[in-house]
Amino acid sequence: MDSNEHSESETPTFTPETDRQHPPYRSPLIVRGLVFAFLVLLVVGIYSGRLFKPAEQAHSFKSEMQPLGLAYHEFHQKRERSPSSLEDLQDFIDNPPPPPKAEGIVPPDSVVVVTIPESLKKMIDAGKVVVIWDAVLTDSGQENDKYLLAYTADIADNGGFALTAAGRVLELTAEEFKAYPLVPTVTDAVKPDDVEAPEKDSGESTNKEPSSEPAPQESTSSDKG
Template sequence: MDSTEGEETPPEVQSEAATGAHSSRTPFIVRGLVFVLLIVVLISVFSEKFFQPQPKGPTLKDDLQKLGLAYHEFHRVREQSPSSMDELKDFLDNPPPPPKATGIVAPDSVAVIVLPDSLIEMIREGRLVVIWQAALTDSGQENDQYLLAYPADAGENGGLGLTAAGRAVELTAEEFKKFPLVKTEQPDNKEPETKQAESEKSEKNEPEVKETQGKE
């Protein structure tokens, strides 16, 4: 019988063996934690890059408000409203030189406004109706009571409209039907003067008719 079979391993040897095994496992645990942490960091970086909300571009509401600014700037400088999209665009593309200073207060410079091509195309194709030669007033509150521009199908589907004060408003079809359009500067809209002129013409023609009947 072997004498070594009955011998037990001393406690010191067992503790040293356990310590060696534990120390060998520690680097693997640390490496695993570092690897997991690295994966978490990479996922967070790529998620912020690819899934963060992209900044929104100009909307139709912004474009309509630009149209209102351009319309009012034309009216301020020319002291009348534009008669067409071509006239307004020509004004924006070739702004007049700033007025010369004649007093202490410097004159207002001409604002530089760029209308997007998509909006100009909508107007020229008739999808957006603009009231040209609008009779604007100095009161923004009064101008805000009238529509200056609206979608061509607003009577059926509603949509975004532009008041004569330059404010973009969302309208239903029923609201659009009740919203008055801005008046224009055309002579045809001056009904009292036209009716008065017609009555004066009729009064002038009456004596001529009576004289002709007397001669007969």
């Protein structure tokens, strides 16, 4: 056999079937499709994370309201009254009471006061969280739990989170919030009936009408014997 014929017989020939089995440029197209799908998934993940991200207000109230209740009760325990404002409570936190007197060799531990997160204080200052100051608290946690001490400002319309006077965080609907009583305050505790009525004027003689009877005449010495 001629060498030219041998080389021609070894040269592979392509048929339409083999072209369909091995199409040109198939691998680059697959790579581009995978990259595009990855980018689409990445963008969807970013935006879905933003859409389904928990509300900042709900997260702050649920996780940070409990320290507010603890600090509120610490203030009430040490000063035997409730704080009258956020500034009053913050002053107590910044200036904790001194530790108790040492009764033995080991010195007592310093008083540790629960701090309030800055984000929650900003929400209180902005009016997004309502706190009832000067609250009348009892020694019974079960009794305090019947009343609300703090709540989100829009809870009456949209529902939200609330803090009981016992320090328990609740998620309430608008209807449940309206049915839940608020903790009484010092002003509420003073009823008009408790205020003593002013004393009446003791000078009754000034209000009496003058008597119409003539005054008795004094006897003189000339009338005797």
